Amino acid sequence: MAQQRLNSSAARLIAGVDEVGRGPLVGNVVAAAVILDPSRPIEGLTDSKKLSEKKREQLFPLIQARALAWSIAWASPEEIDQLNILHATMLAMQRAVLGLSVTPDLALIDGNRCPPGLPCEAQAIVKGDLKEPAISAASILAKVYRDREMVALDQCHPGYGFAKHKGYPTALHMEQLRRLGPLPEHRRSFKPVAERLALNTDIID
Numbered sequence: 001m002a003q004q005r006l007n008s009s010a011a012r013l014i015a016g017v018d019e020v021g022r023g024p025l026v027g028n029v030v031a032a033a034v035i036l037d038p039s040r041p042i043e044g045l046t047d048s049k050k051l052s053e054k055k056r057e058q059l060f061p062l063i064q065a066r067a068l069a070w071s072i073a074w075a076s077p078e079e080i081d082q083l084n085i086l087h088a089t090m091l092a093m094q095r096a097v098l099g100l101s102v103t104p105d106l107a108l109i110d111g112n113r114c115p116p117g118l119p120c121e122a123q124a125i126v127k128g129d130l131k132e133p134a135i136s137a138a139s140i141l142a143k144v145y146r147d148r149e150m151v152a153l154d155q156c157h158p159g160y161g162f163a164k165h166k167g168y169p170t171a172l173h174m175e176q177l178r179r180l181g182p183l184p185e186h187r188r189s190f191k192p193v194a195e196r197l198a199l200n201t202d203i204i205d
Contacts, residue, residue, distance in 0.1 A: 013068070015104035015120075016134025017096060019089050020048070020142040024167030025177070025193055026160075026186045027149055028074035029085065031092035032141035033100055033107070036134045040066040045136040047129040048143035060144040063137045070137075071099035072145050081189040090115035096138075110135045157183060 019031040036042070042063060048056055064070055073095035075088035083091065093115040097107050107122040109115070110129050114122040128135040147166055154163035160176045160183070167173070169192060177186075177196055186193045 012106065013102060013104040014134055015069075015097060015100060015107045016110075016128070016132055016136070016138045017093050017107050018110040018129055018135050018139040018142055019092055020139070020146045021167070022085055022089055023169075024187075025169050025173065025190050026077070026162070026167040026183065027153065028076055028146065029080060029089050029092050030072065030074045030142045030146040030149070031089070031096040032070065032072045032138040032145070033093075033096040033104075034063060034070045034134050034137040034141060035068040035100065035102065035104055036137060037066055037068045042066055042133070042137065045133045045140070047127075047136060048139040050130075051140070053147070056140050056144050056147075059137075059140050063141060067137065069100045069102050070141060071096045071101075072141055073099050077185055077187045080187050084189070085187075094118060108132050108135055110139065153183075153185060 013035050015033045015035045017031065017033045019029060021027060021029040042059065044055065044059060073092050075092040079091065080088040093109065094117050097118050104120050107118055107120055108128055109122055109124045112124050112126055114124050125131060125135065129139040150162045150166045154160065159180055161172045165173045174192060177192060182188065182193050182196055188194060188197060
């Protein structure tokens with residue numbers, strides 16, 4: 001779990017929270033929480049999916065440098081298989097908020113539900129990553145962090161194309177999953193992986 005920084009005195013600390021990686025067949029579901037500093041605005045914040053990879057990479061260190069606090073957390077493929085993807089996503093979000101170096105007064109959660117066990121008041125906002133800058137910032141941190149995880153996994157297992165599809169069930173990923181079998185990092189409860197495992201041939205462990 002990665003985190004940073006000390007906050008200055010502020011009237012009301014609001015954390016934006018978002019996740020990335022519910023749909024992929026492989027890897028962690030990643031969440032981030034960000035408390036922005038009103039005195040240090042960041043231009044260009046929006047839903048990470050609306051930004052180019054280059055722009056996200058530019059904003060990633062800027063958010064970390066200018067935010068009052070930020071945290072990145074995740075739930076593992078094993079936790080996803082055990083809990084299901086929804087509950088694992090909630091767990092990753094909870095961990096992200098708890099990982100902040102300061103406790104916010106309010107957490108704004110992208111989506112239609114709030115994770116349990118937060119240390120503060122919470123409000124769910126549908127399409128919040130387009131409406132709330134702090135959620136946009138969290139979206140960017142989570143997206144860049146998870147994409148980097150997929151690039152690293154691609155370097156270890158180049159045959160699957162993870163750097164290209166980031167673990168989503170593209171035609172390339174489905175074909176390589178069929179040919180090569182699941183890795184330990186694959187989510188075994190997801191249907192395409194479970195079906196391939198059922199064949200029980202040449203599985204990489």
